[in-house]
Structures are given as C-alpha cells and as structure tokens.
Amino acid sequence: EAGVAQSPRYKIIEKRQSVAFWCNPISGHATLYWYQQILGQGPKLLIQFQNNGVVDDSQLPKDRFSAERLKGVDSTLKIQPAKLEDSAVYLCASSLEGKHSNQPQHFGDGTRLSIL
Amino acid sequence: AQTVTQSQPEMSVQEAETVTLSCTYDTSESDYYLFWYKQPPSRQMILVIRQEAYKQQNATENRFSVNFQKAAKSFSLKISDSQLGDAAMYFCAYRRTRANNDMRFGAGTRLTVKP
Numbered sequence: 001e002a003g004v005a006q007s008p009r010y011k012i013i014e015k016r017q018s019v020a021f022w023c024n025p026i027s028g029h030a031t032l033y034w035y036q037q038i039l040g041q042g043p044k045l046l047i048q049f050q051n052n053g054v055v056d057d058s059q060l061p062k063d064r065f066s067a068e069r070l071k072g073v074d075s076t077l078k079i080q081p082a083k084l085e086d087s088a089v090y091l092c093a094s095s096l097e098g099k100h101s102n103q104p105q106h107f108g109d110g111t112r113l114s115i116l
Numbered sequence: 117a118q119t120v121t122q123s124q125p126e127m128s129v130q131e132a133e134t135v136t137l138s139c140t141y142d143t144s145e146s147d148y149y150l151f152w153y154k155q156p157p158s159r160q161m162i163l164v165i166r167q168e169a170y171k172q173q174n175a176t177e178n179r180f181s182v183n184f185q186k187a188a189k190s191f192s193l194k195i196s197d198s199q200l201g202d203a204a205m206y207f208c209a210y211r212r213t214r215a216n217n218d219m220r221f222g223a224g225t226r227l228t229v230k231p
Contacts, residue, residue: 003160033219042120042207042221043161056218089159102149102168102211105219107161 002026004108006092012114018080021111025073025094031055033105034067034077035091043091049075079113087115120210122222129198130230136183137193137225139208145169150184150191151209154202155224161207167191195227203229 005024013019025032030051035043046065048055052072060067064083069075079086089110097103119142129135141150152164167175167184174182179199183192195202208222 040223042209042223043219044221045218048218059218091159091161093161102166102213104151104163104166105161110159 004092004094004106006090006108006111008111009109010112010114012116013082014116015084016081018078019082019113020079021077021090021092021113023075023077023092023108025075025092026106029094029096029106030072031095031097032069032075033093033095034075035093037089037091037110039088046077082113082115084115087113089113120208120220120222122206122208122225124225125223126226126228128228128230129195129202131198131200133198134194134196135198135227137195137206137208137227139191139193139222141189141191141208141210141220143189143210143212145212147213149211149213150182151211151219152180152182152191152193153207153209153221155205155207157204164206165193198229200229200231203227 032049034046037043046060047057047067049069052069067077089112091110093105093107095103095105121140148169150167153161154164155161165177165180179196181194205224207224209219211219
C-alpha cells in the first residue's frame with residue numbers, strides 16, 4: 001500500500017512570500033489532516049477534511065492560511081503571506097474513518113518550511 | 117480543553133533493557149482514545165499502540181505495552197527488550213470519540229538507545 005505523499009520535502013522562502021504544500025492521501029482514505037509541527041513540539045492540527053468538506057479548522061490562522069480538497073482526494077495547504085513563526089514541519093495525514101472511529105492516522109514525511 | 121503532558125523531554129535506555137515513557141492527559145470526557153506514535157529522524161510518524169478508554173485491559177503490541185490508569189488520567193508506554201531501532205521521538209496523543217475528533221499530541225519524549 002502506497003503511503004501518504006507530500007511535496008515538496010523542503011521549502012525556504014522569505015517572509016511575506018507565499019508557499020503551497022501538496023498532499024496525496026492513501027487511496028480510499030476519506031479523512032485528511034494537516035498538522036503544523038514546530039521544532040520541539042508535538043503536531044498541532046490545522047485542518048481536518050472529511051471527503052471534500054471541512055470538519056474542523058478551528059486552529060487554522062485563516063487570515064494567512066488556506067486549504068482545499070476539491071475532489072475529496074488530493075489537498076493543498078497555502079500560506080500567504082508567510083511570517084517567521086510559520087517555520088515548521090507541515091505534516092499531512094489520512095485515515096479510513098468517518099466521524100466516530102479509532103482508526104489510526106497515517107502520516108506523510110512532511111514538508112520542512114524555513115522562513116528567512 | 118484537552119491537554120496532553122509528557123513530562124520527560126528525553127530518556128535513554130540500554131539495549132535489551134526496559135524503559136517506560138510517561139504521559140498524562142486532562143479531559144472531562146468518559147470515552148476517548150489514546151495513542152502512542154513514534155517519529156524516527158526521517159520524520160514519518162508511525163502508530164505504535166492505541167487504547168480505547170472503555171477497555172480496562174491494557175493494550176499490548178509485541179514489545180510495546182501500556183499502563184492505562186483512567187482515574188489517574190495516565191497512559192504510560194513500556195518498551196521491553198529495547199532495540200537500536202526504537203530510538204525516536206515518542207508522542208502521546210488523545211482523541212475524543214465524538215464529532216470533530218481532533219487529535220491532541222504531547223510535546224514528545226526523545227528516546228535514545230545505547231548499544
């Protein structure tokens with residue numbers, strides 16, 4: 001089974017620039033998550049999709065972050081404009097579950113974003 | 117709000133020995149799930165073990181087992197016969213069973229395995 005694919009693996013940009021990350025979940029996984037993992041901390045959920053609908057985006061800084069999953073498969077996460085504090089690893093995960101489940105989340109390798 | 121606390125930023129263990137990683141959490145829910153994830157230096161998070169709160173029996177997966185104390189809101193991970201490949205960051209995570217079931221992670225414990 002192919003895992004969760006993310007690209008790019010690394011990205012370096014200057015503050016106030018824009019950046020986009022891409023995620024392809026495991027085939028058949030209805031639920032997709034984007035996490036932000038700042039160095040030395042655990043992952044923090046940014047947004048959760050169920051198919052192409054948003055389940056939870058309460059921790060997404062909506063003034064600069066946006067995400068979409070138009071066809072219920074691939075997803076993109078965008079930051080515009082980037083700030084220094086956005087330097088982190090952005091992890092994508094997917095799972096089989098519906099709204100109520102203990103299904104594990106499968107994570108991608110992440111994108112390491114550095115803001116200069 | 118649910119919070120997860122891992123009080124040990126770093127732990128080390130001798131190869132073949134046993135180590136226990138601590139985790140406590142705060143919740144007002146009675147039903148939830150708990151997880152331990154492993155994140156090796158390559159960064160991909162891998163599920164190690166999971167526990168449903170309604171189950172009294174502690175989960176076990178080969179060399180990995182948990183000590184789930186619901187009243188104390190404690191969920192520790194025991195790694196027996198430690199191997200060099202166990203070296204990684206370990207994250208404890210909590211998840212509600214109801215709608216908007218976001219996963220809350222602790223800050224992690226870095227485990228070093230000494231040969």
